[in-house]
Amino acid sequence: MKRLFVLMLIVFIVAGISCSRAQKHGEDDLVVIKTEFGDITLKLYNDTPEHKKNFLKLIDEGYYDGLLFHRVMKNFMIQGGDPDSKNAQPGARLGSGNPGYTIPAEIIPGHIHKKGALAAARRGGPSNPEKRSSGSQFYIVHGELFTPGKLDTMEMMMNSRAKNDFYKEQFNAATPELNKFRQNNDQAGFNVRVAEIRAETDSIWETKTKITFSPEQREAYTTIGGYPSLDGEYTVFGEVVEGLDVVDKIAELETDQFDRPQSDVKIEVELVK
Numbered sequence: 001m002k003r004l005f006v007l008m009l010i011v012f013i014v015a016g017i018s019c020s021r022a023q024k025h026g027e028d029d030l031v032v033i034k035t036e037f038g039d040i041t042l043k044l045y046n047d048t049p050e051h052k053k054n055f056l057k058l059i060d061e062g063y064y065d066g067l068l069f070h071r072v073m074k075n076f077m078i079q080g081g082d083p084d085s086k087n088a089q090p091g092a093r094l095g096s097g098n099p100g101y102t103i104p105a106e107i108i109p110g111h112i113h114k115k116g117a118l119a120a121a122r123r124g125g126p127s128n129p130e131k132r133s134s135g136s137q138f139y140i141v142h143g144e145l146f147t148p149g150k151l152d153t154m155e156m157m158m159n160s161r162a163k164n165d166f167y168k169e170q171f172n173a174a175t176p177e178l179n180k181f182r183q184n185n186d187q188a189g190f191n192v193r194v195a196e197i198r199a200e201t202d203s204i205w206e207t208k209t210k211i212t213f214s215p216e217q218r219e220a221y222t223t224i225g226g227y228p229s230l231d232g233e234y235t236v237f238g239e240v241v242e243g244l245d246v247v248d249k250i251a252e253l254e255t256d257q258f259d260r261p262q263s264d265v266k267i268e269v270e271l272v273k
Helices: 002-024 049-060 148-173 175-183 187-207 215-223 244-251
Strands: 030-035 038-044 069-073 077-080 117-120 138-141 236-242 268-271
Touching: 030 049, 038 049, 038 244, 049 236, 049 268, 069 244, 077 244, 148 175, 148 187, 148 215, 175 187, 236 244
Parallel strands: none
Antiparallel strands: 030 038, 030 268, 038 236, 069 077, 077 138, 117 138, 117 236
């Protein structure tokens, strides 16, 4: 009987600890980034669970404490989370540090790069086709206000860039075939096949969905601002709920040739209890 009582007591204690942890890392997790310019309070999204879980884990470990906002660009963003920034020498170029792993992309259409958006940094280019996020580096969007006309122009530019990329893919895929014409000195055949590929590519491109800013995007970018060209490219996993003025102050700082503030901006990050 005594052993049964002890066993039940252990079960209750474990359940209590589990509940406590569930409350600590619950539905409405808020974190605060403390700086000498003030606090930035962030809400983490629940539909980007891998990024949320990783961010909270690093906060629990004290990983971010003492690191810097090492990259600051007015009208763009402020970036932190590089472990190499802790106690970094003045003038040192930062931005390559990481915890040794990346996170699968969780790019949600409704999470846009409005002012105050919290997003994961990542390596760009063809070396990261899956758009996997850095294991620790993040940025907060500062951005700028856009007029409807400027958004229209940006849509056209983004679609033009996407079209060029699509054409490159199609012609790269046809390179072995085109090389045979070159090897046989068949210029006429080469020209005919290029024209055919171009016509086929035009036809396929016309069926593809074009980039169009949603009403929600247009509302956000013309009222509070942001950086729309990053939408769909990086994982946004939270947003500032208090302290946008602090983001403004940091974004205004003088920086060196590497976009590092002339005076270090150290951070401490903790869960809001």
